[in-house]
Amino acid sequence: MKKETYQLFKPLLFIVLFSFLLIFPQWVTKGVIFGADSIFHYNRFYEAAMQIKNWNYSYFISIYGFQQSGRIVNAVYGPFFAYFQGLLVLLGRSWFGYQLLSRFVLGVIAGLSMYKLLKAAKIKDEISIPIALLYLTTFSIQYWTMRQGFxxxxxxxxxxxxxxxxxFTFYKEVHPIQLAVSVAxxxxxxxxxxxxxxxMYIPFFVYGFFQTQKKLKVIGQGLLSVGLALLLTANVWLALxxxxxxxxxxxxxxNGLMDNNxxxxxxxxxxxxxxxxxxxxxxQIIYLVVRWRNMAKWKRILHSVxxxxxxxxxxxVPWKWMxxxxxxxxxxxxxxxRFFIPATILLLLIGAMTLNRFVKWRKLSCWILTIFALIGAIQASVDTYQQAKIAEKHHYVLRSSLHVHTAGTYQEQRQAVFDSNLDLLLQKIRKSTPDYVPVYNSIKGYNTYNLYAEKVIFKEGxxxxxxxxxxxxxxxxxxxxQTELPVVVYKKTKLILNQQVLKNYELKLSTFGNPTVTSKQGVNKLTISFTVPVYFTFALWVTILTWLGLVLYWLYYRIKGYDFQVLHSE
Known part of the structure; x- marks a missing residue:
């Protein structure tokens, strides 16, 4: 490999190898790590995976995941990214494979993301690469490993x-495409x-706006960014x-106990x-005290944020009181x-900028930061190993709680994690998270988790x-x-019972929209679908085509050999 090529791909190479290093212990030990949010998100991604695999697309209602209840989740929770996760599920072939693959992909994305930010702030590779690796070991990223926190x-x-x-701080102008794509x-x-x-944006853009002499141009660029961002996200905000x-x-x-978190x-x-x-x-505290008076205004803003x-x-902040x-x-x-995530990013950025100033110490700083990253990798590996061992010792895949419902033995549940039949695990471990179900009556006095379990999860036959x-x-x-059915009905849900369309005003619905219908003797059949408004279908295609247009625009610049970088690192 030529030196120039190596230098070009060095950051990616280090980040890929380090991301693999982080998943290697779990891969070797076959440790199973399931957190509180795992089953909810795994149902989301199973839904997307099966739609992709079977080419049966249902953008709104769940037809595979969440006990095939017809409830809406992905459409209001990052739908495009859910399909991306669905692809990872299919590539992983099992939930264990998906855990490893998703951790690896997360690490690569996070590492490159942090590296790009540091280079945008004109940080040299000796500092930016090891700090990008260190970022992968923070709990901001390990939260997914330990608890499947999205x-x-x-x-x-x-x-x-x-x-x-x-x-914007450096150049006092907005790059409309970059800003729109970042937000979208x-x-x-x-x-x-x-x-x-x-x-994070507001203080910097306010500062930059008052510093620039081209205020009208900046306003125009900002409005263009907003318009483009709305097109790129229409499928999400319009659905909501x-x-x-x-x-x-x-x-x-x-969460009524926020002070504990x-x-x-x-x-x-x-x-x-x-x-x-x-x-x-x-x-950072020492640097802030010593250097505050001599800091540039924008650096004071960075520290203040x-x-x-x-x-x-x-x-x-009196969270519980609020x-x-x-x-x-x-x-x-x-x-x-959760607020510690942007704090972590800004802390590492500030640290990198500080170390980058000491030119003579850069090599030493590089070695120290690399050691820090390795310490973080060891700590992350030990934490994951211990959590997997605790689960194995106490014979659980997902720690038992009031709203976690299991079936079968521990050995059967664990085997389901490695089984290519992805639905097997979701049948053996169910969690009654009722987010985004419709509410038709008062829920005062109800435990919504228990009510959902009763109306959907425990209904058999x-x-x-x-x-x-x-x-x-x-x-x-x-x-x-009369038969109450374990499906969820929204205003646009369409029901056909025994070849007869049921009108919404004719439906008898429970608190969470479970319909009670009059069954005939013998076999009954109900078909459930969702009527998507024409304007939403139009908006969805606008969003897709806008993203595709930007990708083609980027490829055009790459093929032509033009510099598409909007912020030089030098």
């Missing part, structure tokens, strides 16, 4: 999506991370809009994962430790078959009379 996927893209703020990308992956990104206009959806649970209380492990991160925290996220991740008073922002956040047109059919035997 926030880690947002954390993987967040550094890259922060580049427009750095660019994170929006398509994880909605809460979009909120983090906007909070029309579903909430016509349905009352059950939001994710409200801050980094200075029950979630302090975010600070010490990995241990070298503590040195960055201490070093970092400190804001640190504060938000602690109990310095939740008790029904403040929506606090209810949306759920766990204050029904055979469910997916049809080629993406609809779902239920059959059951009856002696006649």
């Amino acid at each position: 926030t880690s996927w947002g954390a993987a893209f967040l550094p890259y999506c922060f580049i427009p703020a750095i660019r 990308l994170i929006f398509q992956v994880h909605l809460l991370s979009t909120l983090f990104l906007i909070i 809009l029309f579903l909430r206009m016509e349905n009352r959806l059950l939001d994710p649970f409200i 801050a980094i200075n209380t029950g979630s302090s492990y975010w600070i010490i994962t990995p241990y070298p991160l503590v040195l960055f925290l201490i070093g 970092y400190l804001l996220f640190i504060m938000l991740s602690t109990t310095l 939740v008790d008073r029904g403040i929506k922002f606090a209810e949306l956040i759920q766990f204050p430790f 029904f055979t469910k078959v997916v049809n080629n047109d993406g609809s779902l059919s239920l059959t059951w035997d009856s002696d006649g009379g």
